[in-house]
Amino acid sequence: MDESMNRLRGLYAEHGPALLRYLRRLTGQAESAEDLLQETFVQALKGLERLDAALSPKAWLFAIARHLGINARQRRRDMLPLAEEMLRPQERPDPRREEVREAIAALPEKQREALQLRLAEGLSYEEIAQALDIPVGTVRSRLHAAVKSLREAMGQE
Amino acid sequence: MNIDPETLERLLTDRALGGLPPDTEALLAVYLADRADARALGERIGEAVVGAKAVLADGEPARVPPFPADVLRARVTARRRWAVVGKITGLAACVLIGVGLHAAWVGGPRPVVEGPGSTTWVHRPDNTDISLRPVVAETQRPGFWSGRQWYERAEQNRSERSQRVIWDSPIRRPRIGAAT
Numbered sequence: 571m572d573e574s575m576n577r578l579r580g581l582y583a584e585h586g587p588a589l590l591r592y593l594r595r596l597t598g599q600a601e602s603a604e605d606l607l608q609e610t611f612v613q614a615l616k617g618l619e620r621l622d623a624a625l626s627p628k629a630w631l632f633a634i635a636r637h638l639g640i641n642a643r644q645r646r647r648d649m650l651p652l653a654e655e656m657l658r659p660q661e662r663p664d665p666r667r668e669e670v671r672e673a674i675a676a677l678p679e680k681q682r683e684a685l686q687l688r689l690a691e692g693l694s695y696e697e698i699a700q701a702l703d704i705p706v707g708t709v710r711s712r713l714h715a716a717v718k719s720l721r722e723a724m725g726q727e
Numbered sequence: 728m729n730i731d732p733e734t735l736e737r738l739l740t741d742r743a744l745g746g747l748p749p750d751t752e753a754l755l756a757v758y759l760a761d762r763a764d765a766r767a768l769g770e771r772i773g774e775a776v777v778g779a780k781a782v783l784a785d786g787e788p789a790r791v792p793p794f795p796a797d798v799l800r801a802r803v804t805a806r807r808r809w810a811v812v813g814k815i816t817g818l819a820a821c822v823l824i825g826v827g828l829h830a831a832w833v834g835g836p837r838p839v840v841e842g843p844g845s846t847t848w849v850h851r852p853d854n855t856d857i858s859l860r861p862v863v864a865e866t867q868r869p870g871f872w873s874g875r876q877w878y879e880r881a882e883q884n885r886s887e888r889s890q891r892v893i894w895d896s897p898i899r900r901p902r903i904g905a906a907t
Contacts, residue, residue: 575796575799575800578794578799579794579796582791582794583794586791586794587791590791604792607791607792608792608795608798611794611795611799612798612799612802615799615802615803616806666778667778667781667782667785670778670779670781670782671782674779674782674783685779685783686783688744688746689744689776689779689780689783689784690780690783690784694746695746710737710741710746713740713744713746714736714737714740714741716779717740717743717744717772717775717776717779718736718740720775720778720779721771721772721775724774724775724778726771726774726775
């Protein structure tokens with residue numbers, strides 16, 4: 571038990587901030603995100619034997635967090651989806667940045683999620699594939715489509 | 728030799744996203760060295776990715792609450808406790824089912840039935856009369872699968888004369904007949 575707790579403590583310190591950011595974007599609420607972060611590690615403790623078989627601990631934790639976040643969002647209608655969270659007005663809006671922000675918010679959710687996991691959370695293509703339970707080729711396709719859409723929105727094409 | 732435009736765009740996108748293996752990236756760099764148009768495309772793709780990264784990483788750094796060690800320990804302890812309760816309940820259920828089946832099986836006397844075509848006689852202890860009577864104690868209640876229920880029904884229908892059990896076919900129930 572102590573060994574498991576120490577292992578989880580280390581994972582919490584290393585990946586907790588990224589998981590919390592991800593859950594905040596997924597649910598749109600800071601309080602719910604903290605509860606879900608705690609629940610993520612409760613589930614991780616239950617399935618700690620699967621950690622060794624996972625591609626990476628980070629991807630494994632993100633998969634758990636994603637599952638919990640999606641379930642929570644489906645249960646509660648007052649949670650904002652990621653797109654609306656992205657469209658919250660900023661204090662000092664930069665026109666160029668707002669343009670990109672709107673373009674990202676307009677992306678299909680699957681492409682936006684893949685882009686966030688790659689650019690904001692730093693997961694590799696293989697880790698994203700494990701977290702989303704999809705093939706690596708699908709991850710690559712979603713990212714390519716997302717970048718192409720952003721370029722079109724930014725007037726590059 | 729030129730790479731087709733779609734493949735080139737995918738390679739440049741993967742490079743901008745940091746998803747190219749090192750050897751592939753090195754080969755691409757050699758390819759781009761003397762192709763200005765391809766380099767320009769790569770720069771535009773890079774700008775889009777950098778802009779997206781800046782927006783997605785925007786916001787306050789996440790302040791993570793302390794590691795919930797107490798909560799995790801409590802959940803694990805509760806889970807173990809429920810697992811023990813579940814095992815005990817299952818074991819108790821198996822014991823009760825076994826006791827119930829045993830009670831039903833031994834609830835009444837078993838008729839000594841030799842098979843189809845044979846006749847079964849049950850003697851009273853005083854041998855004064857050969858008749859069909861139950862041989863179990865009166866205080867015992869017939870079990871669910873007991874032959875005693877059948878015996879008692881037969882006893883109710885018993886005539887004054889001696890009777891015998893007639894079972895002349897395996898697909899028919901035994902019947903009470905005259906002792907001839």
